[in-house]
Amino acid sequence: xxxxxxxxxxxxxxxxxxxxxxxxxxxxxxxxxxxxxxxxxxxxxxxxxxxxxxxxxxxxxxxxxxxxxxxxxxxxxxxxxxxxxxxxxxxxxxxxxxxxxxxxxxxxxxxxxxxxxxxxxxxxxxxxxxxxxxxxxxxxxxxxxxxxxxxxxxxxxxxxxxxxxxxxxxxxxxxxxxxxxxxxxxxxxxxxxxxxxxxxxxxxxxxxxxxxxxxxxxxxxxxxxxxxxxxxxxxxxxxxxxxxxxxxxxxxxxxxxxxxxxxxxxxxxxxxxxxxxxxxxxxxxxxxxxxxxxxxxxxxxxxxxxxxxxxxxxxxxxxxxxxxxxxxxxxxxxxxxxxxxxxxxxxxxxxxxxxxxxxxxxxxxxxxxxxxxxxxxxxxxxxxxxxxxxxxxxxxxxxxxxxxxxxxxxxxxxxxxxxxxxxxxxxxxxxxxxxxxxxxxxxxxxxxxxxxxxxxxxxxxxxxxxxxxxxxxxxxxxxxxxxxxxxxxxxxxxxxxxxxxxxxxxxxxxxxxxxxxxxxxxxxxxxxxxxxxxxxxxxxxxxxxxxxxxxxxxxxxxxxxxxxxxxxxxxxxxxxxxxxxxxxxxxxxxxxxxxxxxxxxxxxxxxxxxx
Amino acid sequence: xxxxxxxxxxxxxxxxxxxxxxxxxxxxxxxxxxxxxxxxxxxxxxxxxxxxxxxxxxxxx
Numbered sequence: 304x305x306x307x308x309x310x311x312x313x314x315x316x317x318x319x320x321x322x323x324x325x326x327x328x329x330x331x332x333x334x335x336x337x338x339x340x341x342x343x344x345x346x347x348x349x350x351x352x353x354x355x356x357x358x359x360x361x362x363x364x365x366x367x368x369x370x371x372x373x374x375x376x377x378x379x380x381x382x383x384x385x386x387x388x389x390x391x392x393x394x395x396x397x398x399x400x401x402x403x404x405x406x407x408x409x410x411x412x413x414x415x416x417x418x419x420x421x422x423x424x425x426x427x428x429x430x431x432x433x434x435x436x437x438x439x440x441x442x443x444x445x446x447x448x449x450x451x452x453x454x455x456x457x458x459x460x461x462x463x464x465x466x467x468x469x470x471x472x473x474x475x476x477x478x479x480x481x482x483x484x485x486x487x488x489x490x491x492x493x494x495x496x497x498x499x500x501x502x503x504x505x506x507x508x509x510x511x512x513x514x515x516x517x518x519x520x521x522x523x524x525x526x527x528x529x530x531x532x533x534x535x536x537x538x539x540x541x542x543x544x545x546x547x548x549x550x551x552x553x554x555x556x557x558x559x560x561x562x563x564x565x566x567x568x569x570x571x572x573x574x575x576x577x578x579x580x581x582x583x584x585x586x587x588x589x590x591x592x593x594x595x596x597x598x599x600x601x602x603x604x605x606x607x608x609x610x611x612x613x614x615x616x617x618x619x620x621x622x623x624x625x626x627x628x629x630x631x632x633x634x635x636x637x638x639x640x641x642x643x644x645x646x647x648x649x650x651x652x653x654x655x656x657x658x659x660x661x662x663x664x665x666x667x668x669x670x671x672x673x674x675x676x677x678x679x680x681x682x683x684x685x686x687x688x689x690x691x692x693x694x695x696x697x698x699x700x701x702x703x704x705x706x707x708x709x710x711x712x713x714x715x716x717x718x719x720x721x722x723x724x725x726x727x728x729x730x731x732x733x734x735x736x737x738x739x740x741x742x743x744x745x746x747x748x749x750x751x752x753x754x755x756x757x758x759x760x761x762x763x764x765x766x767x768x769x770x771x772x773x774x775x776x777x778x779x780x781x782x783x784x785x786x787x788x789x790x791x792x793x794x795x796x797x798x799x800x801x802x803x804x805x806x807x808x809x810x811x812x813x814x815x816x817x818x819x820x821x822x823x824x825x826x827x828x829x830x831x832x833x834x835x836x837x838x839x840x841x842x843x844x845x846x847x848x849x850x851x852x853x854x855x856x857x858x859x860x861x862x863x864x865x866x867x868x869x870x871x872x873x874x875x876x877x878x879x880x881x882x883x884x885x886x887x888x889x890x891x892x893x894x895x896x897x898x899x900x901x902x903x904x905x906x907x908x909x910x911x912x913x914x
Numbered sequence: 915x916x917x918x919x920x921x922x923x924x925x926x927x928x929x930x931x932x933x934x935x936x937x938x939x940x941x942x943x944x945x946x947x948x949x950x951x952x953x954x955x956x957x958x959x960x961x962x963x964x965x966x967x968x969x970x971x972x973x974x975x
Contacts, residue, residue, distance in 0.1 A: 384939075386958045388947035392939050399935060466973070477973035484958060485969070530962040536969035541960045 305657075306363055308350065309649030310413075311370040311437075311641050313406065315341045315503050318642035319349040320674075320725075321357055321364075325653040325661070327445070329353035330674040330725040332642045335870040340911075341504060342867075345416045346645075352676050361421035364428065368652045370644035371434035373409040375461035377402060379483055383547055391548035430656070432648045434460025435612070436468075436477065438639075441647030442611035443470035444654055444661060445668035446634040452605045454595060457612035457640075458488035458503075465536075467599060470609065473654040473661040484547055485538045487591055488614050490529060493544060494584040496552035498577045499566030509581045510619055511759030514824040515806060516578030518586035520561060525587060527560055535594030575805070585619065592620045593627055600629035608633045611647070615639035615784070616727065618828055622786035637672040637782035638726035646725075671836030672782060673732055675723025678872055680890045686872045687889070693898040702891045703839070707846035710856060713738050714885035715752050717861060719875045720839045724868070728783045729860035730830060731764055731840035733868050733875070735884065737819060737857035739763055744819035744857055745810065751883030754907075755864040758806055760827075763820040765855035766844050767831040773817070773855065780829040781836065783858075788825050789815045819857045830858060865911030881907020 309320040312333075320330035329352070334340050336348030354361060380398065384391050405412050414426035432440075438455040453468040453475070464486035467478045492502045495509050531537045541547060545554040551565075558564045563576060596608060608630035610621065616639045625633045636643050653659050678686075680696075687694050697705060709716050716736045724730045735752060737744040739761075749757050762783050763773075771777050776787035793816045801812045815821040834841040848854040861869045863882060869875045872889050879887040879894065880903050887894040918924075950957065963969075 382957060384943055385947040385950055386960075388944040389940060392936065395939050395943075396932060396935050399938070400931065462974075467970075479970040480973050481969060482959075482971060484960065532966065532968050534968050534970075538959070538962045538969055540962065547958075 305365050305653070306357070306359060307366045307368065307649045307652050308353070308361075308364045309368050309370065309437075309645040309647070309652070310346060310350070311645040311648070312345050313343055313409075314641060315343045316640055316642040317343055317346040317349065318638070318645040318725075319346045319353050320646035320649050321353040322649045322653055323357065325650070325659055327646065327668060327670065327674060329356040330638070330646050331676065331723065332725070332867075334867040335675070335723065338867055338874075340865060340867050345413075347416070347420065350420060356676060360423075361417060362423035362425070364424075366430060366652050367417070367428050368430045368432055368648040369409065369413060370432065370437040370641070370648040372431045372461055373406055375433070377407055379459075379462050383483075387548040393550055394548065397550075430652060432651050433463070434644065435463040435466040435480070436475075436651055436655075437644040437647035438611040438636075439466060439468040439470075439477070439609075439647070440475060440651035440655065441638065441643045442609035442615075442634070442636045443468070443475055444647075444650040445636065445664075446470075446607075446609045447663060447665065447667045448607040448609065448632065448634065449663050450605050451607040451609045451634075452599050452603050452630070453609045453611075454599065455610070455612040456487050456592070456614035458492060459483045459486050464488065465595075469603065469605070473659065475651070475655055481536060484541060484544070487537070487588060488612070489544075489546060489552070490539060491584055491588060491614065491617075493546070493552040493557070494580055497557065497561075497565045498580050499568045499571050499573070501568070502552060506613075507616070508759070510585060510617055511757075511822075512578050512581040513585035513619070514582070514822050514826065515758065515809070516575065516580070516582030518582040519579050520583035521586040521590075523560065524583055525590070529587065529591075531591055531594065533594065534598035535591050535596075537591055573806075588614070588617060589620045589623050592617075592624060593629075596624050596627065597629045606631040609636070610634070611636040611639045611643060613640045618784045619786045619826070621784055622826075625785060634667065635782065635784040637669060637728065637784065639784070640727065642726065666779065666781075666833070666836070671833070672724050672726050672728075672730055673722040673837065674725040676870065677722040678890070680892075683872045683890045683892055687876060687892060687894070690873060690876055691900060691903055692876055692894055693900065694892045694894045696892050699891060702888060702893060703842050703846050705893050706843055706886070706888045707850055709886045710736060710738055710847050711850040713741050713743065715748060715883060717875060717879050717884045717887040718840075718843070719861065719869070719872065719887070719889040721837075723870055726782070728830075729858065729868050730782065731832060731837055731858060733861040733870070734764075735859050735861050736764075737761070737859075738851075739817040739819045739855055739857045740851065740853055742811070742813055742818055747883070748819075748857065748859060753859065753864055754882070756807065758810065760810060760822050761820055761857045761859045762828040762830060763817065763855040764830045764832050764840065764844060764858040766841065766848065767833045769854040770829065770831050774827060774829060776829060779833070780831050781833060783828050783830040786826050786828050789817065789821050789827055793817065794821075794825055817853065817855065820855070863907055863911060877905060878907065881905035881910070
């Protein structure tokens with residue numbers, strides 16, 4: 304038996320992933336344990352969790368793989384200073400001490416940390432793989448394809464920002480790449496920064512904002528900011544950016560080009576200008592991604608496409624690639640960001656370095672991305688009792704019925720089952736659920752439960768068998784990484800006056816039979832739910848459909864704004880007690896808000912800093 | 915003044931650190947950078963290339 308542990312750490316989204324003879328046994332992100340969003344520290348807790356799930360010790364691990372090569376990254380840093388000096392001292396002053404003290408000798412740092420977990424750990428078992436090779440491996444090896452063209456797009460790894468690889472059986476070969484400073488991820492992050500959102504997490508908001516705007520700056524971006532060749536390859540005009548030598552993403556010339564300074568995240572009002580900027584960078588992103596995928600489809604014989612890297616979390620662009628039809632089939636790694644690099648690094652070790660064969664799984668090898676810790680019914684009851692919670696334990700069928708009844712009555716339901724999801728999305732094991740037919744759901748969930756005023760609607764979890772009845776989509780989309788339109792016969796057209804509405808007001812117009820999940824452009828971020836990967840969730844939605852005729856529920860992650868998704872039963876209970884959730888179901892335990900002792904209520908609203 | 919956590923001591927260390935880093939950056943790295951850029955003007959390929967059909971580069975071997 305061969306155990307391989309993959310690790311990503313020290314940038315953002317630290318994670319660990321464990322393989323047994325090439326099979327994914329467990330994977331988890333450190334933030335879920337430390338309760339610090341995007342925690343970049345050594346993933347001590349995530350490692351402990353995946354080892355615990357397998358019942359092994361760290362010394363039993365045969366190969367430990369780190370997801371990138373620090374020396375190459377350091378080389379990029381030095382080369383960048385050589386290209387920009389005397390500019391760049393501000394970043395040099397901050398980065399260099401950390402690099403010289405720790406990151407340059409990462410093998411020693413890792414070995415030291417690992418020996419604090421298990422003193423018997425042998426540092427010779429430590430290996431390194433390249434950042435984009437990790438992404439490519441995470442996209443290809445778990446995919447349902449025997450052969451595929453693999454495209455990775457992100458901010459930057461060591462040098463690479465965009466890569467193309469070919470996968471065939473257990474072989475994965477890098478074909479070509481684009482290098483720093485030319486990066487689609489950094490372009491998107493630059494506009495994220497410019498519109499006043501947080502880089503590395505606000506990109507998702509920018510994508511949600513885009514349908515409110517018109518892409519009136521797209522032409523200007525494509526003539527001034529980015530030079531795009533017909534095959535989709537590009538260079539960013541560094542005269543407008545500041546990330547090479549400064550501490551911000553964009554500079555004064557960038558602001559002059561668009562006629563406004565960057566929005567202040569705290570005090571700056573979000574206006575039509577920012578929505579138009581969002582729509583424009585989204586349009587440019589889609590243009591680049593579509594040109595790339597079309598030219599790759601012409602150049603290589605394969606009909607299958609795999610995607611990973613942070614840009615592959617842009618589900619709007621992914622949906623366009625799928626419908627464009629240049630490739631027949633598209634598969635996106637659900638942990639497309641750096642957390643997934645841990646998994647990719649481990650898979651690259653097994654198949655690529657050790658040359659082990661690969662057997663393609665129907666669906667895929669991600670097991671629905673339900674790869675995190677699970678808690679037994681006993682453990683759930685013990686934790687709830689210790690916390691003073693008032694609950695009843697039902698049999699499985701009664702639990703499903705009770706939860707479906709609550710949803711059909713419009714209640715906000717906390718839903719905690721089985722293994723925690725790996726990757727940024729909650730997929731029905733650590734989720735807050737609601738009724739998608741109600742006009743109130745969007746408002747209630749946002750203001751009473753999530754404590755945010757969101758301009759993006761929630762995502763639907765729809766029974767896989769019925770996705771085509773409700774959406775302009777066929778096939779599986781189990782990871783919420785594809786956007787598709789609500790089916791035409793389920794849409795409600797907007798009046799001219801409603802078309803003119805702005806922001807949240809427009810979102811509140813009843814635009815379809817399922818308004819809570821319908822964006823202003825009639826799109827929805829789809830999650831198809833499959834009985835084989837998540838039977839409990841499938842049964843719940845089936846029971847909801849039996850009551851309402853609607854084969855889907857609203858699914859949002861089980862957390863408040865700025866909080867990592869809950870991991871343990873106790874965290875779920877605390878989030879329940881600190882928010883306006885009406886009911887909480889954990890395993891077969893059912894908790895109603897009105898039954899809980901008043902002294903256990905928590906003030907949760909201001910617990911986490913803004914994301 | 916042997917207590918290393920004293921605020922004055924920490925401020926002195928921070929100043930010294932910055933000074934050492936400034937010497938590294940401006941007295942060593944910058945002259946090398948300037949000379950290198952005389953020989954090879956655009957090391958990061960920042961400039962767009964109107965003649966090129968594509969910007970793909972082969973992966974490093």
